[in-house]
Amino acid sequence: MGRAVRLCGRTVRFTLLLCLALWIGLSLHFQIAAPLVYLLYTALALCCLVAARFILRGQWGRVWGLSATVLLIWSMWWMNIAPRQDRNWMAEVARGVTSEQGVGDLVRVRNVRSFRWSGPTEAVEEWYDLDLDPATLRSVDIIMSIWDSPEIAHTLVSFGFADGRHIVFSGEIRKEVGEEFSTLGGFFKKYELVLIAADERDIVHLRTDARGETVSLYPVAMSAAQRSALFLAFLDYGNALAQEPRWYHTLWTNCTTMPYRLVRGVSDRVVFDPRVILSGRLPGYLYDLGVLPDAGAVPLEVLKKRAEVPRRAVTGLSGVEYSRMLREGWQE
Incomplete structure (x- = not known):
């Protein structure tokens, strides 16, 4: 029973991290033009690889620390994207x-x-x-x-x-x-x-x-x-x-x-x-x-x-x- 609970907890945590990465990736896709977006994709992928390494070692504290840092940087950028009136409208x-x-x-x-x-x-x-x-x-x-x-x-x-x-x-x-x-x-x-x-x-x-x-x-x-x-x-x-x-x-x-x-x-x-x-x-x-x-x-x-x-x-x-x-x- 204890093993099942731990496995369920890990699955939930991994799913949350995956959803976070996907959400940030989609926001980059719809907001940033090429070629800069590809550099940001690469940076996000590297963060995911580092997080995966921490997960395999059971170092969840580092996982949450890295995730919180990425989320903070993303949030500061996201909140500063404001709607405009002066685009080249159809x-x-x-x-x-x-x-x-x-x-x-x-x-x-x-x-x-x-x-x-x-x-x-x-x-x-x-x-x-x-x-x-x-x-x-x-x-x-x-x-x-x-x-x-x-x-x-x-x-x-x-x-x-x-x-x-x-x-x-x-x-x-x-x-x-x-x-x-x-x-x-x-x-x-x-x-x-x-x-x-x-x-x-x-x-x-x-x-x-x-x-x-x-x-x-x-x-x-x-x-x-x-x-x-x-x-x-x-x-x-x-x-x-x-x-x-x-x-x-x-x-x-x-x-x-x-x-x-x-x-x-x-x-x-x-x-x-x-x-x-x-x-x-x-x-x-x-x-x-x-x-x-x-x-x-x-x-x-x-x-x-x-x-x-x-x-x-x-x-x-x-x-x-x-x-x-x-x-x-x-x-x-």
């Missing part, structure tokens, strides 16, 4: 949404994106400012876009106004020119976070047609006060990012968890659920909350079918006409 994430008080009750929303996409990365670029009255908000919709695994979706929040216009907020990684998304890199300060505001003819058409993703739209029941508070919360978040950039995180600060936190601020019914992380299952969570149309009276699978957004040409359509078309499935 055009579609070059401007985050900001806002300011307009005339009277109006809010001036700045940097609304209105690109016209001809391909996954090709577009005619346009940005504009817009004066909106939060009191004229009439709807909130959750738009979900699945590009790979059905368990994970990109989540967007669309606000509809009395005049038929819709503004969509999307929390996204702020990619630099030539940069590709990596789920693993999102754990290691690889990307800054940006909050994009766009019209639906831009950001929904990009995903349905230009990228060929599976997109669904779900109307969400909220009171007028909640709609207004949530809209202003998104604008405040955009202003905060403009003042102090933040890192995107694959689990904790992504396209779903960021709006989830904002919704929690305006509704005490919203509690954490694993489906917030497994965002492809978010419709089930909304269904259980009772905020989807006919929730409880109609099966969830029926609502999912109604939520499907077909691919449609946008040539000649105004933004208001395109937004109306997106909701045809809910007018049955």
Whole structure:
């Protein structure tokens, strides 16, 4: 029994050390460019070899001393990696949404994106400012876009106004020119976070047609006060990012968890659920909350079918006409 306990203890300690080395190695991979990263890999490998030698001799005190030294040096470097605003951003994430008080009750929303996409990365670029009255908000919709695994979706929040216009907020990684998304890199300060505001003819058409993703739209029941508070919360978040950039995180600060936190601020019914992380299952969570149309009276699978957004040409359509078309499935 004593031998088994000692063996188990050694296994746990060795696993912890291995995980530490792997974590540090991945952080170097996503932060340091070649050729310097190869020198750091070599230094880390040498530390691992020395630690292995100490382990074979049973000199665990030296193992922990070496590990603590490496961890301290790494931590000092890691804590000093700060997000920035001044990188060479890709055009579609070059401007985050900001806002300011307009005339009277109006809010001036700045940097609304209105690109016209001809391909996954090709577009005619346009940005504009817009004066909106939060009191004229009439709807909130959750738009979900699945590009790979059905368990994970990109989540967007669309606000509809009395005049038929819709503004969509999307929390996204702020990619630099030539940069590709990596789920693993999102754990290691690889990307800054940006909050994009766009019209639906831009950001929904990009995903349905230009990228060929599976997109669904779900109307969400909220009171007028909640709609207004949530809209202003998104604008405040955009202003905060403009003042102090933040890192995107694959689990904790992504396209779903960021709006989830904002919704929690305006509704005490919203509690954490694993489906917030497994965002492809978010419709089930909304269904259980009772905020989807006919929730409880109609099966969830029926609502999912109604939520499907077909691919449609946008040539000649105004933004208001395109937004109306997106909701045809809910007018049955």
